[in-house]
Amino acid sequence: MLKYQQIANDIEKYIEDHALQQGTKLPVLETLIAQFQVSKSTITKALDLLERKGVIFQVRGSGIFVRRHKRKGYISLLSNQGFARDLEEFDLTSEIIELEVKKPTEEVALNLNMNLEEDVYYVKRVRFMNGKTLCLEESFYNKSLIPYLNHEIVKDSIFNYISDALGLKVGFSDIYLHVGTLTEEEAGFLQLKTGAPKLYVESIFHLTNGQPFDFSKVSYNYEQSQFFIQANGQLF
Template identity: 30%
Template sequence: MVTKQRGLAMELRKRIASGEFSVTNKLPTEDRLMERYGVSRYCVRGAIAELTAAGEVFPVCGSGVFVRERRDGNYLPLGTSYGISADFPGRRVTSEVRELALVRADARLALRMRCDEGDRVWRVVRLRRVDGLPISYETACYLKEFVPYIGEDVAGGSLYSYVHDDLGLRFGFVDKTVYLDRLDASAAGSLGLREGDPSICVEDDAFLSNGRLFNSSRSLYHSANARFYSAAPMR
């Protein structure tokens, strides 16, 4: 059900991005979504909850679910962790692989990955672009225990879709840390900026439904090409 729920959320996200609901700014009713996609009411409500958390829709009691005003530019939601490909539906998202290696965890990496020293870890370094604009310089690590294989073809696409849809991992939650950092030479050169320039850094620690960490990532974002937002209730 989690896979169907997230699949429905992504499908609705694409329809929203295409402007399909721009006339009324309102999503179809639960019954119509259930009929069209052949899913349960629980699945529909779960997908709507994900879109609400991402700040893309808002429910109005007794009236339905409405699409929020679209943001112009490259905005990424802080409240979700579906990957850049899902954050920009209908846009051209590309990944340029700068490094792909299977390494043994040293003391520092073992502490970050909550694994034993010597455990095998996939290290993937990528430059992410949206419509040709550099957005982030990403370093991601995956425990081989849970992700047995990552090739150039996989690393060049959506790793989120690969581990979720192809490997069938059951996601639990993500711990997210955001802070200001400075670009090192590799990140600066990839993003087309200068070494030492400021950058928003986002660190994600992703856990499975059983509470085991399987992925840790660190993304440095282009200071001019990326923006962030978070939907918060007023209570």
């Protein structure tokens, strides 16, 4: 692990272990430099990471302070780094509805930057959070990048398989949010009424080299889904 990542983890763990409140002042830069025995720029990088993660905020001329949002039970839509930890509070499971190799539709081919003749893995799952239906998910994977999937992999975390077994690195993603109403089929899987509201999310995941490998369309149960974003600046 890189130095600045390790330091960021250490500081975050310190905040958690000591249950520091919002606004608590952390040691000044010079002290942190002495404590961790690294250069200023390395500490700065670690702190910038924590700031983007929403753990701290820095005020020039004043100090470094703990930032903590209080509400529990929200799924973070923005995983600027090490997001997996946020999910440990949830018990996430899934049931596989379909798993097969297909030819992409035009929509899928466009989003995955593929030809219509190439193959995609199609995965349809119902996902549960703490035992309750969370969402119905349809995912398409570029088979030339993800050459093999089976029920065991899909049942577990596909992303873990991609990084651990295939050695691929996930980079950035584009996420599109809509609100809509549940179709009859979706309502059935989610155990809700047809026409009830849903949060509909389309995501395109890319490798670090920019190649899109996963296009997913997810309908969330509106009763279960609460999401959280951390941002900088105004909405409008």
